[in-house]
């Protein structure tokens with residue numbers, strides 16, 4: 001039996017494998033890997049029936065080489081400190097890869113949201129936010145949460161409202177959280193951003209002629225047979241974009257079961273069926289798999305795990321038939337599965353860059369909140385002077401010059417969704433190419449994950465190197 005290692009150790013194992021290809025001294029590598037600040041909280045919840053329950057929650061700021069920290073908040077029964085540390089570390093590397101000037105953070109509350117009423121969930125979210133405020137773990141220039149597994153725009157609104165109530169008159173308060181509804185300072189396109197980013201990333205890999213030749217697949221996503229696990233925010237939108245661009249989603253797995261149709265499934269219809277019947281099973285025209293996990297092992301070109309971590313592991317990896325795995329979820333493959341699948345020649349597109357669409361668009365939302373402009377509405381002559389000040393403020397805050405996409409966001413009255421989509425597309429294409437170039441730069445770099453870590457380590461390392469060590 002192989003030694004069981006934790007999720008955070010797993011992330012660090014991949015880091016160590018990649019760091020051998022970098023020039024940084026061991027001490028600096030240890031600092032990059034370390035989770036800098038870990039907040040562990042317990043607070044009481046008075047339930048609707050009057051009983052008291054203790055809620056366990058975390059927020060981790062993995063790195064402070066940039067400000068603010070950035071990362072989602074997860075509501076799940078599986079939340080634990082190690083998981084949140086691992087997810088925060090992945091955020092540091094993810095932001096570095098896509099050139100978003102944030103450091104990694106992550107939060108988690110150990111609950112199954114399905115077991116609580118909306119009123120209870122609101123109380124949990126608000127109390128958690130107030131704890132983050134008290135302990136300096138939230139703020140537009142400190143640490144900016146976003147949605148993750150089990151949370152969405154509704155929870156982000158509650159966080160915003162709590163933050164504003166406890167910080168009256170703060171001009172930049174809107175930037176304390178992203179993934180908000182559009183009416184509350186959110187950005188159009190954020191909801192689908194992670195799924196769209198997954199699609200753009202996989203499409204770019206499928207457009208790489210040399211790689212496709214190597215694995216014996218035709219170039220492009222059109223006609224490709226895709227299987228998706230998890231029809232939540234990420235899985236649903238990934239399915240939608242694959243279908244829109246001519247691929248076929250032949251199977252969908254949810255936790256209650258999985259369905260298959262060789263002619264393709266329409267994710268909107270499947271979701272509607274699930275809402276009406278309480279399950280994706282028995283969807284008209286599709287056949288049911290015996291077990292949900294069987295869908296992962298079905299024949300396909302592209303497999304997209306978009307639910308939770310460790311779903312592809314030592315037990316099932318050898319039976320996976322996909323030639324490309326796009327890690328939409330965080331950490332869906334265990335290290336053992338990684339070894340087995342790499343040996344089979346499967347191209348594994350790593351989570352830490354493939355699901356960066358959410359944080360990339362969150363960055364656009366944060367810029368919008370700090371600039372106090374409604375994109376696409378103001379006339380340029382009204383905003384010209386203001387823009388100069390805003391650009392200066394953002395450069396001061398982030399410590400870097402704004403690039404052309406960011407400038408376009410602030411300066412032009414361009415349509416918001418167009419800007420979000422094109423900004424994200426450009427980001428995912430350049431990140432894919434940068435990782436591919438590193439992968440091709442040395443024959444000993446074994447896989448795309450290692451190449452992605454090398455890109456991240458070099459960027460974070462450069463940041464530490466240039467800033468110097470305080471004091």
Ligand SMILES: NC(=O)c1ccc[n+]([C@@H]2O[C@H](COP(=O)([O-])OP(=O)(O)OC[C@H]3O[C@@H](n4cnc5c(N)ncnc54)[C@H](O)[C@@H]3O)[C@@H](O)[C@H]2O)c1
Nearest residue numbers: 148149150194230231232233234254255307329330355358
């Ligand atoms: N939401 C984002 O913007 C974002 C960004 C980056 C990464 N991620 C990652 O993507 C993953 C999914 O996040 P999400 O926001 O879509 O969450 P979500 O809660 O919206 O959806 C997750 C879905 O997975 C399903 N699921 C749970 N266990 C399953 C199982 N064993 N088999 C099949 N389906 C199962 C759930 O029922 C749910 O429908 C997580 O790993 C998250 O960390 C999300």
